[in-house]
Amino acid sequence: MNPKSFKPFDERCYELLLKIPKGKVTTYKEMALVLGTKAYRAVGRAMAKNRDFVVVPCHRVVCSDGKVGGYANGVDQKIQLLEREGIPILRGKVVGLELVLYRF
DNA sequence: TCTTTACTCAAGG
DNA sequence: CCTTGAGTAAAGA
Numbered sequence: 001m002n003p004k005s006f007k008p009f010d011e012r013c014y015e016l017l018l019k020i021p022k023g024k025v026t027t028y029k030e031m032a033l034v035l036g037t038k039a040y041r042a043v044g045r046a047m048a049k050n051r052d053f054v055v056v057p058c059h060r061v062v063c064s065d066g067k068v069g070g071y072a073n074g075v076d077q078k079i080q081l082l083e084r085e086g087i088p089i090l091r092g093k094v095v096g097l098e099l100v101l102y103r104f
Numbered sequence: 105t106c107t108t109t110a111c112t113c114a115a116g117g
Numbered sequence: 118c119c120t121t122g123a124g125t126a127a128a129g130a
Contacts, residue, residue: 009127028111032125039126040111048110049128063111070110078110 009035010046016104017056023086024102025094029064034104048072060085066097 012035020026031043047058051072059081063069068089071078079089088095 032111037126038112038124040124041109042111042126044110045108045127046110051110058110061110065112068110072110075110 009037009042010050013043013046014050014056017058017060019104020057020060020102023100025060025062025082025087025097025100026102026104027062027064027097028069030101030103031061044069060102062094062097066094068092068094 013031016026016031016034028040028043032038032040035043044061047056047061048070050056051058059071059078061069062082068075068078068082075092079092082089082094087100094100
């Protein structure tokens with residue numbers, strides 16, 4: 001067994017996402033950091049292709065700037081979901097990202 | 105191999 | 118606000 005027998009990159013993202021409690025969010029950057037990579041894009045890309053808008057709370061992932069980023073089901077939908085969980089969003093950006101940012 | 109992509113950072117306009 | 122360029126990793130052609 002070699003130390004490189006890691007699960008698919010996508011699966012890693014999902015596991016992390018599932019750890020995010022309600023009312024909290026994470027950034028693509030934090031995800032990549034925890035996964036031990038710097039390919040912030042790979043994280044977002046994994047979501048885009050899977051768009052687990054039911055299995056995985058990918059709507060709780062935003063940009064490091066607090067910008068909502070994107071959503072396979074529609075960015076507007078993502079914003080509604082976040083606001084519903086108690087996360088205020090203004091002009092497509094999370095208000096007080098640090099306050100709702102879940103750190104692993 | 106090349107291009108595109110739900111990213112990020114830095115720099116210039 | 119915008120675009121470039123560089124860094125990085127995965128999917129598709």
